[in-house]
Amino acid sequence: MTEQSKLLYSTQSNDWGSVLMDRIIASDVAEFAKSHALDDLPENKQFEHFTSYITVRRHHARTFDTDDIVVGGNSEPSIDSIAIIVNGTLVTEPSTIDELIERNGYLEVNFVFGQADRGSHFDSSKMGTFGYGVEDFFRDEPTLPRGERVRLAAEIKDAIFDQGNKLRKKPTCRLYYATTGRWNEDQIPVARRDATVTAIESTQLFSSIDYHCYGSNELHDLYVRTKTAVTREFEFKERRSMPKPDGVKSAYIGYAPAAEFMKIISDDSGDDILGSIFDENVRDWQDYNAVNKEMRDTLQSPHRDRFALMNNGVTIITSRIGGAGDDLILENFQVVNGCQTSNVLFNERHEDLSKVFVPLRLIETEDEAVKQAIITATNRQTELTTEQLYALTDFSRQLEDTFKTYDEPVRLYYERRDGQYDRFPEINKTKIVVPRALVTAFAAMFLNDPTRVTRNYKTIRTKVGAEIFAKGHHIEPYYVAAYAAYRLAFLLRNKLKGDTGARFHILTALRYLLDSRPLPPMNRNEIKSRCEEMTKLLWDHAKSDELFAEASSIVHKVVEDQGLEFDRDNIRTEATTKGLLQHFGIRVADDRA
Known part of the structure; x- marks a missing residue:
């Protein structure tokens, strides 16, 4: 048995089948961690990411980053993950709620909470703590401490309920408590689970509430499903x-x-x-x-x-x-x-x-x-412009085909259709590029718009087919943006912890550090050759890591020069964007905001 297997099962269990399944779960977690570039995390954090991923995938088939939903930490002992799915979109910013209302005219919401316990049995006390944490999340005046990730999720929750008249129905609430043991419907854990459901029901906020208790068998089955096509x-x-x-x-x-x-x-x-x-x-x-x-x-x-x-x-x-x-x-x-x-x-x-x-x-x-x-x-039966239709079909195909022409280890995979790479476990999932992520990275690096991609994404989305994914655009700028975002995600998990809220401003600064000259149009051959030079710098991780660190320092300085603390709300402002561009000698119009 590997060391990881030993860590993932409890010696309290004498059931050989349980021990064997613990080995299987250990193997599943190790495979998952490798494919999602989480190898360097402690085993308990890998297990948190693993369980959050496979449970949320029950409700959200699109590719997503577990960093966006895992909230567990010393200040959040009761909840490990929070996923808020609205109109089929995994929401990571409060501003997205207004965008979805404008696009769809309604809100349909599913809250998904997770707690991962590597023990081999279902601890009723921990189950109760988890349930209380979920109850507390929906209180106007919470009693439990909240870290940055939980505060952000709470802001999204508040943005939803502030638009309660747009709810097509009351939200659903799903709780997942996972261990490496087996769920046997024992009396005390069942009573604790049912008491939590009753307490949450009393809020009258939800159309339905489910509290799932998953052991090793269920976790393995869910993981297998994530690797197969729908x-x-x-x-x-x-x-x-x-x-x-x-x-x-x-x-x-x-x-x-x-x-x-x-x-x-x-x-x-x-x-x-x-x-x-x-x-x-x-x-x-x-x-x-x-x-x-x-x-x-x-x-x-x-x-x-x-x-x-x-x-x-x-x-x-x-x-x-x-x-x-x-x-x-x-x-x-x-x-x-x-x-x-x-x-x-x-x-x-x-x-x-x-x-x-x-x-x-x-x-x-x-x-x-x-x-x-x-x-x-x-x-063509819908109200789409020719440019939008091109962006959603032909240009997306070009992105997919071109990205795959790069040799390993710098190959990326543009996902035109959700889950199209699920059947390929050999593909590192962090190298899968989803459309929205590429649009935001491109806008930050090549349109100097790092604030709007988070604060007002709908204005960025309207540029698709015209300034983004436009006919005649070279693919190289999109690869630069995608690879830079991929590499930055790695650094945010390892060397630039605490900079997550500044990721798009860091990408903007990085572009000027890679090439400070004014950009030619995206359909000119010059942009292709210049992006190829940027790519060479990005591929040299020693050099590019220094550039990312410098970009981070510049963003920190711009925020601090405003006399503000370096937090998400102060970073993602037009004032910060203006100050960042001025740092590189770029004149910004006063009516930008």
Whole structure:
């Protein structure tokens, strides 16, 4: 048994099966830590990151950084992780709440809390402390001390409840208490769990509250799921084969029972809709506009059996259709048409839908040209500009393809579709670049906008297709931004601890330290050659680490010169951005803010 295995199981257990599973969990944690560049953390912190990741992935299929949700520390003994998922987005800044309201017109919120205990049994006292910590989190006047991470989560929580009239329903609240032992429904832990649920229910803040107690078996199972592509099995009896053009393996059209359709669109917990399967359907859920209200009214009426005759249906593109007979298995799939239908049906899932059928079209293809043709045709029905559509299809493909051409160890992976690299355990997960992270890093480094990427991201998002991801742009600036953000994330975990709130200002300063000259347009060959020079400096970690440290010192000085403490709120201001740019001799317009 390895030293890590010994640390991760308690000698109190004489059950060989438990010891064996402890070894498996130790192996899982070690693999996870390596793939997420957390090897240098103590084993207990690795276990916290591990459990927070696999439990939050039940509700959030998109790639995320556990540094954004792990809050555990000496000042937060009761809670190890807090994830706040709003409208399918893992929210890390209070300002995102206003952005989501503007984009969607509503809020749908899921709070997910975690506590990781490496012991081999469920300690009712610790379970109670965890539950009390969650209760205290929602108090207007908390009784427990709060570190910076918990204070930030509380600010997000307050931003949500301040917009309570925008809540489509009361939030959900999930608690996960994890150990390396086994959950046997023992009386005392069960009583402590149930008492916590009752106490949280008394706040009347939530539509549902779940307190899950997971042992080694459940943790291993959840971890295995995170490494596989999203698959769903359902019955599709009423179907007919469609003609198969070149590039299409199979295609079906027919009617699926609503209960079977729910299996496709629900997440692993069954409590939420699987938001990641709608990413290629560019039009977000539009809440209950006139059309969606009509669908809802139909499902709530005695004439709900007419639904299939009144609905245009759902189109799904999938990489593989498996199964036998009437039972089909979809793997790595996207709903490219039918986001509104899916959301209305999911919201009405508690109605009697036994006579409701959903018009459904399935297309099995791995031909990217075919996928893009269908997606583009579908999305042209939405109110998207040509530039935006290009950014979401062609340019994203260029990013994905070009990033993978770099040799190891400097190769990065642009994730066009959520979870597309989950099946590749050999890929270091810290090297996966998600769209929002690239947009923010690029805006900080090449648009001199480190404040808006956190305070007012919606203004940055409107630049996609014009100033960001624009037709004709060279890929090299995006790689520079992505690699710089990747390397900075490593340093924030190791050498620049405490600078997390300044990450985007550090990226801005870094760009001027790499190359202080004015930038040419992103479509000029000059930007390509200059970015290649920046890349060489970034790849030399000894040199680039010095530059990152210098960039950090400059940001510290700019904040301190304002007579302010170096904290997140004082860093992420237009005054700090202006002072930073002036440090490098850049004139900033007074109306910038």
